[in-house]
Amino acid sequence: MPDYEKYINLIDLNDYPVSWWNELLSLAHEIKQSPEDYAKSCDGRIMGTLFYEPSTRTQMSFQTAMLRLGGTIIGFDNPATSSVAKGENLKDTTKIVSGYADIMVMRHPVEGSVKAAALTADCPIINAGDGGHLHPTQTLTDLFTLKEEKGTLENLTIGFCGDLKNGRTVHSLIKAMTCYKGSRFILVSTPELALPTYIKDMLSAGGFYYKEVTSLDEAIVDIDVLYMTRIQQERFASEREYLEQKGAYILDKNKLKRAKSDLIILHPLPRVDEIAIEVDEDPRAMYFEQARYGMYIRMALIYKILRNSGKPAPLIKGRVHKDVECSNPRCITHKERYLPHYFEGSSDILTCEYCDNRTLV
Ligand code: NCD
Secondary structure, eight states: OOGGGGSOOBSOGGGSOHHHHHHHHHHHHHHHHOGGGGTTTTTTOEEEEEESSOOSHHHHHHHHHHHHTTOEEEEESOGGGSGGGGTOOHHHHHHHHHHHOSEEEEEESSBTHHHHHHTTOSSOEEEEEETTTBOHHHHHHHHHHHHHHHSOSSSOEEEEESOTTTOHHHHHHHHHHTTSTTOEEEEEOOGGGOOOHHHHHHHHHTTOEEEEESOHHHHGGGOSEEEEOOOOGGGSSOHHHHHHHTTSOOBOHHHHTTSOTTOEEEOOSOOSSSBOGGGGGSTTBOHHHHHHHHHHHHHHHHHHHHTTOSOOOOSOOSEEOTTOOOSOTTBGGGTSTTSOOEEEOSSSEEEETTTOOEEEO
């Protein structure tokens, strides 16, 4: 058994069964009700946080979560002040930190980077966002918020609005909601920022109702949950392309007049201009609570991983295809050349195990 199969890593939520997510949601609820019962549960344990990309909520909520469980933290939030600035590769940095810490949390701008680190790390690792790919702990935060505020994760019509192309939180949450009965999806974006085809294919294959629209006014009437997102400036090829999209959708009081009275408005934050400040006073605005729920779900996750309770998910399901290059230029395999080219599938379409991109061979 390779070493990495010993650990409960969290790279992609869909690596685990829904029963695993539901256990975490129940544990987070319990911790929220009685935090004092868990205040010493990670006494003497150390968490390493490796943030190669800016973050406020994700990083601080992980750190707070560990401190509230009685553990301590090490790490960096600016690779320029670590050995990364001297040219150290991802493998060496993460291997070293995993020898110091009991658990690692990593955010990185390149897709598939956290899985790449997990292959050689000597402790469990949690994906805190890998480029435009996935962000599973934001998804757990979103699921926990929905469960606590709506009382159910079934039969919800969710409207996603904004940058559906580059928003990793959108990709992760849509994938997760396909595991709950009766989910319906209204996708509000400009054609340039539409949801990637592989996720739409997944919705079609699963028989899910989804509709792509360009008008938020039109969509807002029918939805139970509105998931607003920021236009992801840092993922655009040029400033001009970003400016063409900036301000495409702005939720304000006027738009909310036509929405359901029990709508809840979520946003992974940070917001730029897509939700007017006046909306904060609306009882349907749930994004600040959502950020606080994120701390409880991360406490539950750290607690569970450090107790090693449950079965680790297999990291690699396919095999090495030495001569095949992933066709996604944003994939980690193009940056860290020593990585084995792992792909799943056997016909003429291979799925990259790091970034999930499909490559024609
Ligand atoms: C999101 C992220 O980093 O992807 N933020 C977060 O984790 N709370 C959303 C974003 O940056 O727009």
